[in-house]
Amino acid sequence: MAESTAADTPAHRYSAALANEIETRWQDRWEAEGTFHTPNPVGPLSEGFEAMAGKAPRYILDMFPYPSGAGLHVGHPLGYIGTDVYARYLRMTGHNVVHAMGYDSFGLPAEQYALQTNTHPRVTTEANIANMRRQLRRLGLAHDARRSVSTTDTEFYRWTQWIFLQIFGAWYDTEADRARPVEELVAALDAGERQPDEGTNDTGKPWSELDASERRAVVNRHRLAYLADVPVNWCPGLGTVLANEEVTADGRSERGNFPVYRRNLKQWMFRITAYADRLIDDLDQLDWTDAIKNQQRNWIGRSTGARVRFATDADYIEVFTTRPDTLFGATYMVVAPEHPLVGALTADEWPEGTPAAWTGGEPTPKAAVTAYQAAASRRSELDRQAADKAKTGVFTGSYATNPVNDEQIPVFVADYVLMGYGTGAIMAVPGQDQRDWDFAEAYDLPIIRTVQPTEGFDGKAFTGEGPAINSGFLDGLEVGPAKEAIIAWLVEHGHGTATVQYKLRDWLFSRQRYWGEPFPIVFGADGEARALPDDQLPLELPPMEDFTPTTSDDEDSDPEPPLGRVTDWTTVELDLGDGVETFRREVNTMPNWAGSCWYELRYLDPTNDERFVDPENERYWMGPDERKPHGGTDLYVGGAEHAVLHLLYARFWHKVLFDLGHVSSSEPFHRLFNQGMIQAHVYRDDRGFPVPAAEVVEGDDGTWTHQGQPVSRELGKIGKSLKNVVTPDEIFEQYGTDTLRLYEMFTGPLDQSRPWDSTATVGMFRLLQRIWRVVIDEDSGAVRVADDATPSDETQRVLHRTIASVREGMEGLRSNTSIARITELTNHLTSAYPDGGVPRPVAEALVLLLAPLAPHVGEELWSRLGHDETITYAPYPVADEAWLVADTVELPVQVNGKVRGRITVAADASEADIEAAGRAAVAAQLDGRTVRKVIVVPAKMISFVVG
């Protein structure tokens, strides 16, 4: 008999039902009135801009989501709520704020979901977007809906293709240190002002003697987007190749966990390496956390050092080293098993006296090397994680000459040297490198220290700083000067050069899947890539019945892009300047990163059909100024998992657009903020399987049981597989959106992960009830504020202190503290005015302070207080300095650092007065002891030091 009678609760209490009624009503009104429409300076969205003319522009951005079919759980909206609170706060503090939400809807996840549900990705994508829009709308997010774009919209990817052509149409001028249009390259080549870059012309003929096709080939090899036959990550299980960044350390696909194989394939590449230095250096002036900056720096992996040539009988071996100063300690060399010189270096027979351990038990070097190469390649296919770090290798039978002392040092093949980094060969310096030390110990090779270890050093290889020893003319020099000296010597004698090495590789940009942007590229009879003219954009993805990728578990299978099967689309008749010819279309598609590399620009001018963004709109919202030297969005909030991939790629595209003069900002995101994750408890039974979290009961003794069986508890991600999903809808139903928003903001600063605790949400609901009660009489529904009352001095002080600290929390994206201060104000008003009659200015300030956090309650109370206009643009309360200073202050009185008493003195009391009051307060403590020192910090504390 649990039926409750309505008479129990006051008719006008803030209840879940009332909250839901208020929320849907205001959401409808916001939509109908276009409350969050933000005007641009120019173009179709410029209506109403004059009214904003005096306001400073702010661009608040969220990382846009994949429209997955699974729907939202309470962890998803954390960042969205955080940016919404901040953007609403900025609107109320006199800014013109652009804040929108789009959908990253191309790519593997969308396609895989479509395959699972056996529906065309266009259909599932659009249904998922509609569902997600509905869920996000229910959160009351103040987005300009007109600016919502989806990367799969034809009018969006038209410009993705256009930007690709801009990149394709550019080359990197290393002297000017920026990208320039290839037309300028061609003009310079025609005029004889410059020669083709190294490695771009293998005809051996000068530019002037090349025919049109040969010239195209030369130019194509300069471009920032180019086709190359390169070692790629071929993933037969996904039927596509993957970027380095998409392959895990143990050689599997990040998505789907399929094995990935290295093989050579002709693929589209972006010359992101040309930007390596700028991508590192420009981080300095961005407002990002050091964690993310470091991750980007480490990924790019710039290291300075030298290239050194070692002569051998066959050819010279070039190595890269960051420690050329240790050259005298190089006692052997190692080349990677895949190194092209391995064959030439392998001797016919073992030299006299070759130790048995160096031969791998084989009769000849050739047999040993071949066996080792085979083993190494097999090893790379297997789980590299399981491989122990023991060093293995075989002797090639040949020797190299250390240029600095003419020592003959043996050359080994070993897989601890990677072909993919540096030159694929090293000089081994066991005295100063632990890996070389390990190998030298295993193969009984000499170890020479060339840097004096610090005193007390008892390790093996010494990698620290110290004076050079056993190093001829370098002896006595510290590491830095020794490097300079040896590099000068190497250059002078023609044995090497100073150089900079990067871990970053060029970006593999093509995929053999259906659901991506088609490349606006065609191939003519000579096989050279040609740009589709801009007026043929968008190049639409042709409809396909069966878009299944050709997957395989055979590593020797070949990629077969689905678009290759649309034969009437792949062949096209075009006139590209030499009359109508037959061309073949590129059948690869772009990876899902493409759209996310520039979507933030499209939000600024979503309906512009002349340009991807009007320069004036871009400059207004993202242009550089004294706050942000590179320009970019004022805030970008998203998960830390995008620290390298998306953020690096997007910065690269943006920089190309900047170099070509299409945008005024040289960085896309000025202030970056990684929101934390909302975790939830996972309960497991004795077999370790998760049990439904909602069915677990907590015992009095702090243990948990599920259906009577004890279960363990840990924190984990929220997800179906862990059976701990809590949906926003459950919270809407129980308390409403405003409670959910407050709760998510209250549990901690935005960048911090925190566990979800459904029982704790009620605290925020109670807060809203109390605020409601400050304004509304629960029984009659009438407004119960006093229009003509004057706030007491105490109320004024509480109010203005609250305003000051609420603003501080808002600015710092720590609205948890703002909510605490609002709660304190509410508690004060509740006890100071138990029967209502809170002075109107105070009640209105409370509602305004709350509005960014709980906008529906904000709007409703604002309106009931008699305001016709939305609260969205109402001015946020400003603290009056006069009320921030108190007349009297309470000070702690310390004796020997411990608080022994308190005194209340005038705020401007003299030190003498404070001391006198302090002595009186702790007279018992001071009695009979000598006061050696008195420290008075005015308005803070007083401390006695006694003997």
Add this chain to the structure above:
RNA sequence: GCCCGGAUGGCGCAACUGGCUGACGCGGUGGACUCAAAAUCCACUGCCCGCAAGGGCAUGCGGGUUCGAAUCCCGCUCCGGGCACCA
């Protein structure tokens, strides 16, 4: 192994720039309302000793600087995230 974070009551967290540790909320205890419960409201709530007044101990651990340290310095431990035979 390297690079970033982090550790404060039963829980989430707060504490400006070295100056009252634990604001605010959850939970808990007691009370009001109710036939009763839910909801709501009020009070108390770091730990230990004590009837009390009061005292002692407390910000992961060990040192240090200081009149005074959650905060600064040195050395650790544990947890989270990232990278990793990168020469």
